[in-house]
Amino acid sequence: MTEVFYGPWQVIVESKEAYYSQRFTISGSANADGTYPGIPGTGPGDVHGSRWTIDLEWNDNAQSGWQPSDAKRTATYSLPDGLTVFIGADDNFEQHRDHDYNDMVLACTSLDPDHAPYKGTTPYEFTIDRVAWTHYLKEHGGEDPHRFATDGDDSKDDEQEDRAPTDEPVRKPKPRAKTRRE
Amino acid sequence: MAVSELLNVPWTRKHDDPGTPRFASVPRVVFPTSLEEVIEVCATRRRGERLHAAGSHWALSDAAFADHTFVETHDPNDLFPAMGRTLYDVVPECLNDELIMAFANQTVPAYDATHSHMNSGAYLVHFETGKRVFQAYAELDQGDTDPRSLAELLAQRGNASYRGPWAFQTLGGAGGQTVFGALTTGTHGGDFVLPPIADCVQAMHLVVDGGRHYWIERESTREFGHPITDDEKLRHVYGDDRYRGNRSTGKENFEIIRNDDVFDAVLVGAGRFGIVYSIVVKAVRQYSLHEERRLRTWQDVKALIASPSSPLFSRRFLQIAMSITPFANNMLNLAGVTKRFNVPMAVDPMTGIPSGRAERVGAVVHAFNAGIGGPLFEFAGASHAYSPDPAHPGSAADPSFLEKACMNADFLQGVLQEVIDEVNDFVSSHGTEIGVGLAAVAAVGGAAALLTLLAALAILVLIVAAILASLPSTPHLGNALNDLQNGLLNRSDPDEQRAGVLIWQMIAFKIFSGQQGDLDYDAISYAIMDRHDYFDASCNVNVDSIEVFFDATDPMLIAFVDALLAFEVAQETMGRAFVGYASLRFTSRTSALLGEERFARTCVVEVAGLKDVAGVTPLIDFAVGLALDPNFNAVLHWGQRNDADRADIQRSFGDTFTNRSGPLHVWREALASLTDNGRLDGFSSAFTRATGLEVVTPKVRSFVAPATVAAGTSIDFTWDCRANPPGTIVTLFVSAPSGNTSLPGLPHAGHYSVPATAAGTVVATLVASFSLGGENRDAVRTEIVTVTP
Numbered sequence: 001m002t003e004v005f006y007g008p009w010q011v012i013v014e015s016k017e018a019y020y021s022q023r024f025t026i027s028g029s030a031n032a033d034g035t036y037p038g039i040p041g042t043g044p045g046d047v048h049g050s051r052w053t054i055d056l057e058w059n060d061n062a063q064s065g066w067q068p069s070d071a072k073r074t075a076t077y078s079l080p081d082g083l084t085v086f087i088g089a090d091d092n093f094e095q096h097r098d099h100d101y102n103d104m105v106l107a108c109t110s111l112d113p114d115h116a117p118y119k120g121t122t123p124y125e126f127t128i129d130r131v132a133w134t135h136y137l138k139e140h141g142g143e144d145p146h147r148f149a150t151d152g153d154d155s156k157d158d159e160q161e162d163r164a165p166t167d168e169p170v171r172k173p174k175p176r177a178k179t180r181r182e
Numbered sequence: 183m184a185v186s187e188l189l190n191v192p193w194t195r196k197h198d199d200p201g202t203p204r205f206a207s208v209p210r211v212v213f214p215t216s217l218e219e220v221i222e223v224c225a226t227r228r229r230g231e232r233l234h235a236a237g238s239h240w241a242l243s244d245a246a247f248a249d250h251t252f253v254e255t256h257d258p259n260d261l262f263p264a265m266g267r268t269l270y271d272v273v274p275e276c277l278n279d280e281l282i283m284a285f286a287n288q289t290v291p292a293y294d295a296t297h298s299h300m301n302s303g304a305y306l307v308h309f310e311t312g313k314r315v316f317q318a319y320a321e322l323d324q325g326d327t328d329p330r331s332l333a334e335l336l337a338q339r340g341n342a343s344y345r346g347p348w349a350f351q352t353l354g355g356a357g358g359q360t361v362f363g364a365l366t367t368g369t370h371g372g373d374f375v376l377p378p379i380a381d382c383v384q385a386m387h388l389v390v391d392g393g394r395h396y397w398i399e400r401e402s403t404r405e406f407g408h409p410i411t412d413d414e415k416l417r418h419v420y421g422d423d424r425y426r427g428n429r430s431t432g433k434e435n436f437e438i439i440r441n442d443d444v445f446d447a448v449l450v451g452a453g454r455f456g457i458v459y460s461i462v463v464k465a466v467r468q469y470s471l472h473e474e475r476r477l478r479t480w481q482d483v484k485a486l487i488a489s490p491s492s493p494l495f496s497r498r499f500l501q502i503a504m505s506i507t508p509f510a511n512n513m514l515n516l517a518g519v520t521k522r523f524n525v526p527m528a529v530d531p532m533t534g535i536p537s538g539r540a541e542r543v544g545a546v547v548h549a550f551n552a553g554i555g556g557p558l559f560e561f562a563g564a565s566h567a568y569s570p571d572p573a574h575p576g577s578a579a580d581p582s583f584l585e586k587a588c589m590n591a592d593f594l595q596g597v598l599q600e601v602i603d604e605v606n607d608f609v610s611s612h613g614t615e616i617g618v619g620l621a622a623v624a625a626v627g628g629a630a631a632l633l634t635l636l637a638a639l640a641i642l643v644l645i646v647a648a649i650l651a652s653l654p655s656t657p658h659l660g661n662a663l664n665d666l667q668n669g670l671l672n673r674s675d676p677d678e679q680r681a682g683v684l685i686w687q688m689i690a691f692k693i694f695s696g697q698q699g700d701l702d703y704d705a706i707s708y709a710i711m712d713r714h715d716y717f718d719a720s721c722n723v724n725v726d727s728i729e730v731f732f733d734a735t736d737p738m739l740i741a742f743v744d745a746l747l748a749f750e751v752a753q754e755t756m757g758r759a760f761v762g763y764a765s766l767r768f769t770s771r772t773s774a775l776l777g778e779e780r781f782a783r784t785c786v787v788e789v790a791g792l793k794d795v796a797g798v799t800p801l802i803d804f805a806v807g808l809a810l811d812p813n814f815n816a817v818l819h820w821g822q823r824n825d826a827d828r829a830d831i832q833r834s835f836g837d838t839f840t841n842r843s844g845p846l847h848v849w850r851e852a853l854a855s856l857t858d859n860g861r862l863d864g865f866s867s868a869f870t871r872a873t874g875l876e877v878v879t880p881k882v883r884s885f886v887a888p889a890t891v892a893a894g895t896s897i898d899f900t901w902d903c904r905a906n907p908p909g910t911i912v913t914l915f916v917s918a919p920s921g922n923t924s925l926p927g928l929p930h931a932g933h934y935s936v937p938a939t940a941a942g943t944v945v946a947t948l949v950a951s952f953s954l955g956g957e958n959r960d961a962v963r964t965e966i967v968t969v970t971p
Contacts, residue, residue: 006812051812075741079748083741085813114807115745118752123512124680126687127627128616136616145622146510148478 001071003054003087005047008111011054012043018103020091021059023066028052038089038104046111056104058091067093072101079123082116084109185223186213186262193252195239196358197725199793210251213262215555217387217395218424220265220459221435223253225393225427227864233391234867235457237363238314240356241821242727244869245367245452253457255312256360260553265312265459266360267555268321270330272385273308273462276415277332281408286336290343293468293536298524300375300498302467305348306332306384306410310460310555315350315364316357316716317554319708320543320562322348322465347468349707352376355767356714358563362458367821368450368778370786371711372501372520372767380449380774382463384410387420388448390456390856391864393427394435395420398448401440410462413438443775447852450774452820454870455856470536471499471710472525475701480504480515484743487766488735490783495768497521502766503698504743506750506789506801507690507759511625515747516691518698528704538568538709567713570703594662597692598650601685605643609636619688631680638681645669646685660794663761667795672757683754725762726802727790729819730809731778734768734785738814742805743787749804753797760801762791775845775852776835776875778817786819828874828955837878839957846874853877860907860952871954880906880950880961887946887965891938897967900933903950910952917945919969941971 013036016022022038029049036044056069069089077083085108088101110116128136137144188211192203210231214220227233234248239258256264274282290303307326309318325346326333333344352373354364361379370378384405389395397416403409421433429435439445448455483502486492494500499522505515528537544560551558604617613633616624624632649665656662666689670682732739743764750760765788772779778786789805791798806825809816817834818824826834836844853876854860860877870876883902891897903912912930916923919942925934938944944967951960 073737075737077741077744077748079751083745083813085737085741110813112811115811115813116748117804118749121752121755123751124683124755125627125629125631126511126624126680126684127629127631128613128621128624129630129633130626132614132616132630133621133626135614136621140618140621145618146479146514146625148482149476 001056001068003056003071003073004051005054005085005108006051008046008048009085010045010109010111011047012045012107012109013038013040014086014105014107015040015102016104017100018058018089018091020064020103021061022069022089022091022104023057023059024089024104024106025055025057026052027055043106054087054106054108056087056089056106058089058103060092064093067091069103070094070097070101077116079118079121082110082119185219186215187211188213195241195246196258197240197242197727205247208248208250208252211254212251213254213257214457215263215265217389217420217459220253220389220457221393221395221425221427223251224389224391224456224864227251227391231864232866233457233864234453235311237312237360238358240359241363241367242725243367243819243821243824244872245820245824245867247867247869249867255310255362255457256314263552264314264554265310266314266317267310268313268328269308269310269460270328271419272411272416272460273306274330274332274335276411276419277306278409278412281406281410282332282335282339284406284408285332285344286339286341288343289341290346290467292343293347293527295526295529298470298526300469300524301351302469303344304406305344305465305467306462307348307465308385308460308462309361311362311458312360313554313556314358314360314563315353316543316563316708316712317556317559318361319350319353319357319712320559321556322350323468323539323543323706323708324546324557348465349468350379350711351382351464351466352379353708353711354379355712357708357712358714358716361463362461364821366450366458367452368772368774368776368819369821370767370769370779372499372522372769374495374500374768374770374783375498377770377772378774378777378779380777381772382465383449383461384464385462386445386448386458387460388456388458388856391862394429394437395425395427395459396437396439396856398439398441398445400442400445402442405464409440411438441852443848444852444855446773446775447849450772450776450820451849451853452776452870452873452875453867454853454865454875456865468536469707470525470528470704471522471707472704473520473522473701473710475518475520475698477695477699478517478519480517480743480747481513483517483519484740487740487785488737490735494519494521497523499523500766500768504764504766505690505694505698506746506762506764507687507694507754508747508751509623509687509691511623511627512751513625516694516698518694520701522710525704528706532574536706537570537703538705541565541568542706542709542712563716566715566717568705568709570701570705594659594666594689595650595653597689597696598646598653600692601688602643602646602650604688605639605646605685608632609640609643612636619692620684622691623684623687632684635677635681635684638675638677639685641678642670642673642681642685660761660792663792664795667759667761667797671754671759679755679757683759686754686759725790726793726798727788727822728802728806728809728824729778729822730787730789730805730816731780731819732785732787732814732816733781734783735781736815738816739785739787742808742814742816745808746789746801746805749801750797753800758797758800759795760791760797761795762789762798764789775849776820778819780817780834788822824869824873826873828872828957831873831875839959842879849875850877850879854879859905860910861905863908874955876954877907878952878954878957879959880910880952882948882950882961882963885946885948885963885965887967889966890968890970893938893941893969893971895938896935897938897944897946897969898933898935899946899948899965901928901931901948901963903930903948903961906930906950907952910950913949913951915947915949917947918942919944938967938969941969943967944969 029052032044194203232249365380423432673679835846837847
């Protein structure tokens with residue numbers, strides 16, 4: 001699968017967890033077209049171009065020759081690192097794929113300053129010591145203000161959806177669900 | 183007939199700064215109230231005058247602007263009558279007989295306590311496009327009781343089940359827009375199992391530049407299995423000479439189009455096709471909804487969004503409202519997760535009336551109000567959002583905290599007092615007494631950084647107290663929050679700066695927790711879906727707002743939201759902060775060609791803030807930049823701030839220079855078919871030209887030359903390129919044995935003679951060129967002439 005990028009990015013092989021050989025090809029860039037081996041820590045480095053592509057391939061080093069891998073994107077954004085897109089490769093012929101998308105992982109970090117105008121900014125630190133925190137929890141019944149129920153905890157609420165119609169159309173509001181973990 | 187008009191008057195939108203009209207003076211504003219008047223406006227357009235229809239001025243987009251003449255379908259100042267009548271001359275008068283039979287053979291479930299099905303029954307209503315959403319849902323809820331209605335016709339045929347209340351199957355979050363203004367910009371709700379509102383439209387009546395008018399339906403009969411209307415009946419009604427416009431008869435001026443592409447183009451058309459005079463929409467049996475809301479964190483829910491089977495999508499509706507301001511030492515953000523699902527009719531036990539009806543619509547004040555073209559309801563468009571009262575199930579509570587807040591800035595009073603008390607306790611206890619707000623925005627850490635801020639906090643709490651004291655004289659919420667921001671975040675002393683951010687985050691945490699706390703209630707459909715507070719005089723004015731549409735499974739969606747959150751953390755260290763909200767809502771794919779809901783599950787990220795506050799515009803500018811970056815593969819809402827240009831739109835919707843296909847190509851073909859390939863450009867606007875919502879491919883209709891002429895005579899070329907946008911340049915190139923000739927800037931239709939001086943072959947090429955937004959496209963026709971000795 002061809003992955004399309006626009007503008008300047010840094011491309012590095014993040015990891016390889018595959019028996020087969022891995023490689024990738026960059027096309028359409030202004031400076032880095034070519035095929036690169038799937039060796040962690042290596043890669044073309046900075047890649048520029050208005051629109052360019054990455055294709056991932058695998059080779060069983062027996063009879064397959066180089067074949068296209070399936071690819072899956074994930075993306076992260078953080079203040080220290082800005083925007084990073086990870087492209088995970090799933091190798092082998094389609095019927096034999098394990099869908100782990102970790103056979104080779106490319107880390108593509110945006111170099112476009114518009115994507116991360118405050119990259120590297122250090123946020124203010126708002127910390128308190130453990131003694132004060134313990135005191136707070138004791139004062140507030142152990143209720144951690146940072147912890148909330150997760151959506152999977154809604155299963156009991158979901159039962160309402162299928163409730164049978166009743167002769168009594170008025171339904172009392174449910175008691176407020178406890179959202180914070182004890 | 184004279185259409186009401188105003189000349190050289192200011193023009194502004196609902197969300198603009200109330201003190202400064204968006205346009206201090208526009209040349210002409212017209213207020214048609216009927217089909218005849220709409221046709222007249224379009225038929226009498228002067229050369230160079232460009233028109234654009236406006237609804238109720240709710241759009242934040244420049245798409246609402248006309249180059250010259252604004253055509254108002256619903257005057258927001260209520261000085262002129264709205265074009266908002268419900269019509270009965272097509273539904274049921276012109277309905278296809280087979281469709282009526284099909285309706286008659288189906289029994290529609292009642293709206294009662296016995297079932298909770300989604301989308302029960304189907305009903306058609308036809309109304310003028312100046313009807314506002316709240317008026318439409320209020321009228322539907324009454325039932326179609328007019329003796330001329332389809333419900334009554336079916337009752338006469340023995341099926342009375344169509345009497346009773348009807349509803350929109352989905353709505354956006356507010357009802358102040360005109361129905362068509364909302365749907366033609368792609369407005370949506372959060373019902374991820376349903377397409378957006380546009381997809382409930384079954385027919386449109388369009389008047390184009392020049393005054394010709396079209397009844398447009400889909401060719402496919404996917405919804406009902408039959409065409410909606412009967413051609414002969416339609417021609418009988420709309421072929422009347424009243425509607426002849428510039429033609430000699432009414433029949434010549436009216437056309438019926440049954441074509442999916444044209445229908446899906448006009449549906450979301452940004453006003454470029456003309457004025458849609460009326461629409462037929464499909465309604466469903468009225469229903470009640472349950473709404474549940476839970477307070478979460480964005481960091482907990484974001485990983486669930488990409489999975490279609492995650493518990494987030496267990497209902498019909500999902501909204502994730504987020505606090506941009508962080509807490510927990512900048513690591514977390516609050517998120518209110520709201521879900522909705524159908525339930526049996528819920529009623530107010532005191533009255534037996536469905537919950538929310540009395541509060542959101544109320545009684546009929548006037549059976550027919552000429553100003554709105556329909557019944558005037560007591561509270562439709564004149565009420566706070568419906569709030570359940572836990573102490574009195576089924577009835578409404580007083581205006582909520584935020585609703586009161588939006589009426590003036592006083593609502594901050596309680597929040598600020600709590601924060602002041604907490605900070606004072608913390609300072610006076612030398613950092614041992616920690617309140618809920620402080621604990622929320624801090625985290626356990628070795629450096630115990632807050633202890634170093636005691637002195638700074640003591641100073642800043644005095645500033646908060648001073649702002650609290652001045653609140654009664656602060657005109658708007660935005661002004662009050664900007665005062666707070668300036669007082670807390672613009673500090674020269676580094677410790678005070680940090681302490682200010684801390685207090686700011688405490689305030690934000692308390693406000694958001696109060697707004698998005700846990701909630702469960704049932705009410706009638708519109709009382710839950712329309713959450714707009716029509717008494718809001720503060721929160722929703724002078725707003726900057728965008729909506730960004732993503733494939734919900736695209737990882738760039740989460741990266742986009744995280745980028746905004748990181749931006750906010752950084753800008754707070756620079757003395758700015760965002761005041762507003764971000765929310766994610768989900769919808770399924772639309773059939774509209776330029777609908778922003780392009781994916782099986784589309785996620786819409788809305789970011790809205792108060793312009794009065796210094797950190798709002800930088801963050802929204804940043805969001806717009808990311809949204810338009812091709813790496814993010816997103817599109818912006820047509821009805822909100824939309825800075826996209828032609829290249830952005832072509833990248834998203836197709837019809838690029840090198841690949842002339844895709845939804846935009848089909849859309850442009852439809853526009854070409856209704857505007858004589860762009861020659862009729864009366865509804866072109868600065869916005870449509872900037873975004874490429876134009877005919878961009880010129881045509882050479884004819885280019886004629888003789889096959890053979892004798893030397894010593896002349897070669898006569900004639901051409902017709904009139905069916906092109908006005909800026910098209912026609913050039914004739916002639917290559918002859920005697921030399922080459924280039925004739926640029928020719929009239930769009932004409933003839934030209936070239937002396938045939940010598941025997942041989944003459945190659946003549948006619949080129950029609952049109953440029954838009956830096957891209958040029960040509961149409962080329964070549965003729966070869968043999969010159970004999």
